[in-house]
Amino acid sequence: xxxxxxxxxxxxxxxxxxxxxxxLLSEAGSAxxxxxGVPPDAVDHLYVSNMASGEFEGQTGIMNAVTHDLAAMPxxxxxxxxxxxxxxxxxxxxxxxxxxGASDMTLLVGAERMTHRTTAEATDxxxxxxxxxxxxxxxxxxxxxxxxxxxxxDTYDAPRESLGKVAVKNHRHGVDNDHAQFQKEVDxxxxxxxxxxxxPLRLYDFCPITDGSAALMFCPESVAREYxxxxxxxxxxxxxxxxxxxxxxxxxxxxxxxVESSRIAYDMAGLGPDDVDVAELxxxxxxxxxxxxxxxxxxEKGKGWRAVEEGRTEIGGDLPINPSGGLKSKGHPLGASGxxxxxxxxxxxxxxxxxxxxDGADTGLAxxxxxxxxxxxxxxxxxx
Amino acid sequence: MMEAYRYPDGxxxxxxxxxxxxxxxxxDTVDLSEYTAEVITWTTSTATPPGVREPNTLAIVEFDVxxxxxxxxxxxxxxxxxxxxxxRPVYVDELRDPEAGIREPDSQAWDGYRFEPV
Numbered sequence: 001x002x003x004x005x006x007x008x009x010x011x012x013x014x015x016x017x018x019x020x021x022x023x024l025l026s027e028a029g030s031a032x033x034x035x036x037g038v039p040p041d042a043v044d045h046l047y048v049s050n051m052a053s054g055e056f057e058g059q060t061g062i063m064n065a066v067t068h069d070l071a072a073m074p075x076x077x078x079x080x081x082x083x084x085x086x087x088x089x090x091x092x093x094x095x096x097x098x099x100x101g102a103s104d105m106t107l108l109v110g111a112e113r114m115t116h117r118t119t120a121e122a123t124d125x126x127x128x129x130x131x132x133x134x135x136x137x138x139x140x141x142x143x144x145x146x147x148x149x150x151x152x153x154d155t156y157d158a159p160r161e162s163l164g165k166v167a168v169k170n171h172r173h174g175v176d177n178d179h180a181q182f183q184k185e186v187d188x189x190x191x192x193x194x195x196x197x198x199x200p201l202r203l204y205d206f207c208p209i210t211d212g213s214a215a216l217m218f219c220p221e222s223v224a225r226e227y228x229x230x231x232x233x234x235x236x237x238x239x240x241x242x243x244x245x246x247x248x249x250x251x252x253x254x255x256x257x258x259v260e261s262s263r264i265a266y267d268m269a270g271l272g273p274d275d276v277d278v279a280e281l282x283x284x285x286x287x288x289x290x291x292x293x294x295x296x297x298x299x300e301k302g303k304g305w306r307a308v309e310e311g312r313t314e315i316g317g318d319l320p321i322n323p324s325g326g327l328k329s330k331g332h333p334l335g336a337s338g339x340x341x342x343x344x345x346x347x348x349x350x351x352x353x354x355x356x357x358x359d360g361a362d363t364g365l366a367x368x369x370x371x372x373x374x375x376x377x378x379x380x381x382x383x384x
Numbered sequence: 385m386m387e388a389y390r391y392p393d394g395x396x397x398x399x400x401x402x403x404x405x406x407x408x409x410x411x412d413t414v415d416l417s418e419y420t421a422e423v424i425t426w427t428t429s430t431a432t433p434p435g436v437r438e439p440n441t442l443a444i445v446e447f448d449v450x451x452x453x454x455x456x457x458x459x460x461x462x463x464x465x466x467x468x469x470x471x472r473p474v475y476v477d478e479l480r481d482p483e484a485g486i487r488e489p490d491s492q493a494w495d496g497y498r499f500e501p502v
Contacts (some may be wrong), residue, residue: 032444055486116396119431120431120432120433120434121433121434121486123431123432123433124434124485124486127433127488128485128487130485131399132487132491132492132493133398133399133457133490133496134457135439135485135487135493136479136492136493136495136496137442137457137458137459137478137479137480137496138429138432138433138435138436138437138440138442138459138479139442139457140429140431140432140433140479142429142431143427143429143442146427146428146429147425147426147427147442147444147457148425148426148441149427150426150427150467151424151467154425195430196428196430197429197431198427198428198429198430198431199427199428199429199430200427201427245397245399245457246457247444247455247456248397248398248455249455252424252425252444255418290464315414
């Protein structure tokens with residue numbers, strides 16, 4: 001099996017954008033080609049991570065369109081949809097294409113265009129992933145978060161304020177990320193007094209609706225060395241699936257997809273949770289940062305909330321989580337988010353993250369969650 | 385009927401699946417509407433999609449079917465609910481407006497059960 005390197009990366013401004021999904025894909029894709037110094041005709045495989053361009057704007061076949069726009073023909077192209085974890089799934093497929101020897105140069109581009117829809121419409125498009133039994137009750141992803149947050153706070157005797165502190169921390173990190181949708185701090189009082197969305201969670205417990213794109217270039221390490229010595233390695237990738245029907249899980253505060261996908265990734269890399277220097281987690285809702293930080297093995301079950309209270313997950317703490325600002329402040333353009341998590345680690349592991357730089361970051365972990373933990377991808381990366 | 389499936393290993397799921405958690409096909413059905421359940425957790429959603437009541441109080445509940453736990457999710461008939469409450473299923477012929485959302489109206493049923501505190 002080939003050692004897989006990431007040779008180049010890019011991300012667009014996240015937020016409310018004028019361009020549509022094909023514009024965003026082309027913007028990130030061409031920037032990534034430039035960053036990697038790879039000509040388009042050298043691309044063997046091109047994957048597009050996207051959840052719902054058909055539903056959001058009536059544009060399908062986007063893997064073919066972006067391959068043409070980037071002049072990457074005759075590269076093999078495919079669109080990868082794994083709902084909110086489409087980006088992570090794209091990382092896994094891109095890694096597989098190179099590790100297996102099927103491709104010597106794979107471009108992954110993730111994008112979503114969402115902000116032209118009303119919040120209610122976007123919520124309904126995302127809620128269409130649910131089982132018919134859930135959908136007919138008007139269940140949304142935010143309502144799963146509310147159900148789980150209440151159970152977590154009740155089971156582990158955690159204070160409501162601890163969830164708010166996740167939002168405060170990630171907004172503080174996002175201030176120094178020029179690509180982020182929100183580059184401003186929020187205080188705890190603002191979070192705790194914002195409008196209720198899914199009791200006990202409030203507006204500032206949720207990520208925004210976002211347009212944006214990000215891209216990564218994968219190749220064998222031997223090929224990367226021909227271009228540069230400034231690359232990072234993908235040392236482990238795992239994917240796992242939990243129940244489609246969320247209420248069928250015996251313990252809703254444990255995300256089996258996180259447990260299983262990280263076990264695969266740790267085993268592949270020969271690493272464990274104690275080896276991780278920096279992590280990008282899927283904080284689509286504040287409660288998810290606690291669940292993932294526990295199910296990845298960073299903290300004991302039911303104790304993840306204490307870590308944020310103690311400042312351990314801030315930049316400068318012993319395990320910084322979401323130095324990019326996370327989905328919470330950076331934004332969550334569904335198919336782009338998992339790609340942008342890896343983009344942040346690519347910058348961190350090369351020491352190029354500027355004011356967000358985590359000192360001594362040699363090993364990074366990204367966890368990208370689809371649905372409410374329905375599909376999860378965990379990726380481990382190492383500096384060279 | 386609030387139909388759950390029973391599998392050879394004794395487990396019961398709601399909804400039913402062609403293959404159960406133990407890897408075997410179902411052998412029987414159970415009507416959960418004949419039982420009461422306990423509220424495991426709940427939320428009141430105020431940002432609801434098109435065609436959904438607002439606010440929408442939802443709960444995950446657990447039935448005890450002769451010693452076998454079975455969980456279900458559904459709307460609650462009131463906003464006054466707490467963890468540990470006992471609830472019973474109440475039939476509703478249309479839980480949300482089938483025409484308002486993204487899903488094809490003919491692709492699924494729209495009736496079902498909400499939970500009412502006992």
